[in-house]
Amino acid sequence: MSAAQRLSEARELLAEHPVVDGHNDLPWALREQVRYDLARRDIADDQSGRLHTDIPRLRAGGVGAQFWSVYVRSDYAGDTAVSATLEQIDAVAQLIDRYPADLVRALTADDMEAARADGRIASLMGAEGGHSINNSLATLRALHQLGVRYMTLTHNDTIDWADSATDEPRHGGLSDFGREVVREMNRIGMLVDLSHVAATTMRDALAVSAAPVIFSHSSSLAVCEHPRNIPDDVLEQLPANGGVAMATFVPKFILPAAVEWTLAADENLRAHGFHHLDTTPEAMALHRAFEAGRPRPVATAATVADHLDHMREVAGVDHIGIGGDYDGTAFTPAGLDDVAGYPNLIAELLARGWSRADLAKLTWSNAVRALRDAEAVARELSASRGPSNAVL
Amino acid sequence: MADLQDEPHSAYAAHTAYTADTVPTGPGAAGAEDAPAPVTGSALDRAVALLSVHPVADGHNTLVWTLRQSPYHDIDTPDSGVDTDIPRLRAGGVGAQFWSLMLPREAEAADQVLSDTLDQIDVALALMRRYPDGLCLALTADDMADARNRGRIASFLGPVPGRTLTDSLGALRAFHALGVRILAPAGAPWAGEELTPFGHEVVKEMNRLAMLVDLTGCTPEVACQLAGASKAPVIVSHTAAAALNPHPGNVTDEVLLALRAAQGLAMVTFDTAQTGDSLHAVADHVEHVRAVAGPHGVGLGATFGTEPGVPRPTGLTDPSGYPRLIAELLDRGWSETDLALLTWGNAQRVLRDAEFTARAAQHRRPA
Numbered sequence: 001m002s003a004a005q006r007l008s009e010a011r012e013l014l015a016e017h018p019v020v021d022g023h024n025d026l027p028w029a030l031r032e033q034v035r036y037d038l039a040r041r042d043i044a045d046d047q048s049g050r051l052h053t054d055i056p057r058l059r060a061g062g063v064g065a066q067f068w069s070v071y072v073r074s075d076y077a078g079d080t081a082v083s084a085t086l087e088q089i090d091a092v093a094q095l096i097d098r099y100p101a102d103l104v105r106a107l108t109a110d111d112m113e114a115a116r117a118d119g120r121i122a123s124l125m126g127a128e129g130g131h132s133i134n135n136s137l138a139t140l141r142a143l144h145q146l147g148v149r150y151m152t153l154t155h156n157d158t159i160d161w162a163d164s165a166t167d168e169p170r171h172g173g174l175s176d177f178g179r180e181v182v183r184e185m186n187r188i189g190m191l192v193d194l195s196h197v198a199a200t201t202m203r204d205a206l207a208v209s210a211a212p213v214i215f216s217h218s219s220s221l222a223v224c225e226h227p228r229n230i231p232d233d234v235l236e237q238l239p240a241n242g243g244v245a246m247a248t249f250v251p252k253f254i255l256p257a258a259v260e261w262t263l264a265a266d267e268n269l270r271a272h273g274f275h276h277l278d279t280t281p282e283a284m285a286l287h288r289a290f291e292a293g294r295p296r297p298v299a300t301a302a303t304v305a306d307h308l309d310h311m312r313e314v315a316g317v318d319h320i321g322i323g324g325d326y327d328g329t330a331f332t333p334a335g336l337d338d339v340a341g342y343p344n345l346i347a348e349l350l351a352r353g354w355s356r357a358d359l360a361k362l363t364w365s366n367a368v369r370a371l372r373d374a375e376a377v378a379r380e381l382s383a384s385r386g387p388s389n390a391v392l
Numbered sequence: 393m394a395d396l397q398d399e400p401h402s403a404y405a406a407h408t409a410y411t412a413d414t415v416p417t418g419p420g421a422a423g424a425e426d427a428p429a430p431v432t433g434s435a436l437d438r439a440v441a442l443l444s445v446h447p448v449a450d451g452h453n454t455l456v457w458t459l460r461q462s463p464y465h466d467i468d469t470p471d472s473g474v475d476t477d478i479p480r481l482r483a484g485g486v487g488a489q490f491w492s493l494m495l496p497r498e499a500e501a502a503d504q505v506l507s508d509t510l511d512q513i514d515v516a517l518a519l520m521r522r523y524p525d526g527l528c529l530a531l532t533a534d535d536m537a538d539a540r541n542r543g544r545i546a547s548f549l550g551p552v553p554g555r556t557l558t559d560s561l562g563a564l565r566a567f568h569a570l571g572v573r574i575l576a577p578a579g580a581p582w583a584g585e586e587l588t589p590f591g592h593e594v595v596k597e598m599n600r601l602a603m604l605v606d607l608t609g610c611t612p613e614v615a616c617q618l619a620g621a622s623k624a625p626v627i628v629s630h631t632a633a634a635a636l637n638p639h640p641g642n643v644t645d646e647v648l649l650a651l652r653a654a655q656g657l658a659m660v661t662f663d664t665a666q667t668g669d670s671l672h673a674v675a676d677h678v679e680h681v682r683a684v685a686g687p688h689g690v691g692l693g694a695t696f697g698t699e700p701g702v703p704r705p706t707g708l709t710d711p712s713g714y715p716r717l718i719a720e721l722l723d724r725g726w727s728e729t730d731l732a733l734l735t736w737g738n739a740q741r742v743l744r745d746a747e748f749t750a751r752a753a754q755h756r757r758p759a
Contacts, residue, residue, distance in 0.1 A: 078504055079507060080503070087560050089566065090566065142570060386518075
């Protein structure tokens with residue numbers, strides 16, 4: 001099969017088994033770029049150069065369901081974090097209302113299937129970091145009621161009840177309250193997302209969670225040594241748990257040479273007074289200037305495929321998925337430059353001999369199954385116990 | 393104005409007889425559309441009969457906060473540990489309740505007013521899930537009528553503190569999505585000295601969402617600004633007349649006139665510090681509010697929902713006392729029409745007007 005034939009077959013496969021993407025930061029990009037003035041970033045039109053994401057490119061990429069991240073900065077705390085999270089949720093609601101022919105609100109696995117049958121992009125929400133609930137389980141329940149269907153336990157900073165992968169540990173994983181957060185998420189039917197958390201937190205959460213967990217955007221530690229990736233012993237637990245590890249495309253996490261390069265580039269950003277995750281045009285310009293002096297190692301679809309090959313081997317084909325992190329990362333792999341790129345990844349996997357059945361699990365059915373199973377666990381648990389009123 | 397098709401008028405009329413010589417006299421005689429008062433039965437019997445058709449829609453009850461402090465009360469049975477329970481609400485003829493989600497000032501930790509308020513909402517929703525035969529979440533004026541027809545107490549969530557809104561309306565729309573229908577601006581930085589431009593934006597968005605503005609605790613200046621800024625009627629969920637008792641929580645005649653002009657509603661509290669310690673004193677405040685704000689501008693917002701020890705007017709110590717107040721007003725010559733407005737009609741009309749305003753404003757994009 002030629003490359004062109006593989007790409008054509010990938011598109012055909014995606015038409016039937018579209019991508020459920022675990023993590024897209026379009027809401028935060030809209031907040032930063034235009035303070036949610038959606039008219040100024042009309043995603044019905046091509047927004048290339050400004051955003052990784054718009055509807056024409058989601059369609060070209062074969063995306064059938066998107067977990068929109070309602071991320072707020074990790075250094076937000078207290079009411080500021082909660083309030084900003086509510087604003088993010090509100091922005092997603094506005095986005096869905098604005099593009100009803102293409103986006104449809106989805107709260108359940110059934111909603112995802114209905115959206116696929118209907119030819120629209122199921123729009124779910126995921127919160128990114130326990131700071132968004134301000135140590136309040138009532139706030140967690142409010143987020144669920146407002147439509148949030150996963151919460152990443154931490155972002156880049158360790159919080160009062162869970163250790164992050166990229167900060168000093170304080171709890172050796174999850175604290176007692178952290179375990180109660182996981183139990184309450186199980187009870188209400190919110191997926192526990194273990195991207196960003198320390199490996200100790202991953203193991204603690206897997207030990208306590210009665211429902212499948214997800215990694216909304218994380219790849220393999222064995223393939224690329226970076227704390228944002230998943231160790232093999234954790235991937236090995238996914239079959240028993242039923243969860244899904246959704247491989248991310250972020251070059252600085254998945255390509256060893258890019259890990260090195262990024263350490264230097266981040267240092268450069270901080271030296272100029274920017275946060276190292278800043279994606280504003282100013283910060284991006286600085287990043288590009290740095291890049292001019294030191295060429296940035298380029299990841300490709302093959303880099304992502306290397307991770308997926310390994311993850312499939314360790315976790316099994318029923319426990320892998322895709323979480324690009326578009327609009328949440330400054331750089332993307334060549335060929336996976338924006339949300340139109342997924343067919344290139346599928347073509348690469350076809351070239352590596354992945355079967356259509358395996359690819360359908362990767363793109364669509366594993367993630368839908370994880371949510372469906374979490375719903376079943378929640379029905380069972382909520383029949384036998386009421387809301388948790390635990391406090392930190 | 394709403395066409396109140398869901399207002400049953402026949403039952404009470406069938407229950408009583410009317411004669412020409414019972415035309416009301418005295419302080420209440422100036423009411424709107426006075427109908428002759430019935431002659432049969434004691435005033436208390438007549439009050440109970442009237443409330444069975446026109447129940448109380450009470451503007452303020454703090455049970456949610458009380459239960460958060462002390463969750464060990466079963467409100468399905470009369471419980472001496474707290475003044476509000478379903479049997480006494482039913483005995484008092486309460487058909488709708490606005491459940492306050494305000495936080496006592498001393499409880500407001502600086503950086504968790506919002507998450508504390510979400511906690512209050514969570515407790516209130518849990519209460520409705522726990523007592524589905526007694527309480528029923530209400531989001532609209534229609535829900536209020538439906539709950540009454542099904543023998544449930546229509547339960548509205550709010551007010552929530554305006555302080556939770558700092559520089560955006562995201563939290564406001566989240567409150568609305570969670571079922572909250574009332575917000576009180578008092579204490580918010582945007583409604584302190586005056587209503588700021590952001591405060592105007594909050595009011596516009598509340599109008600668009602059909603959420604009621606509760607003026608309780610605002611200065612007279614800001615209260616009048618809010619009443620003027622809002623395209624929908626505003627309420628004062630628990631207050632009394634400053635003209636009779638210059639308590640800081642009581643509304644001045646100026647505010648009552650502003651409410652009258654804006655078709656708003658002042659709901660009279662049974663807090664002795666604001667009204668005085670007798671049922672007569674409460675009735676005096678109700679009459680004053682009717683006299684100034686008009687019969688379409690007066691309601692009840694008793695502010696029950698506390699543990700024992702809070703001083704209450706004699707005869708109005710818990711929600712089962714409403715019939716005694718209605719009997720007193722009947723004795724003062726209030727017409728059935730005015731009483732039905734006081735207990736139920738005004739609150740329902742304000743909600744309905746807010747919904748009409750919202751539909752008219754829906755072309756506005758979210759701010």
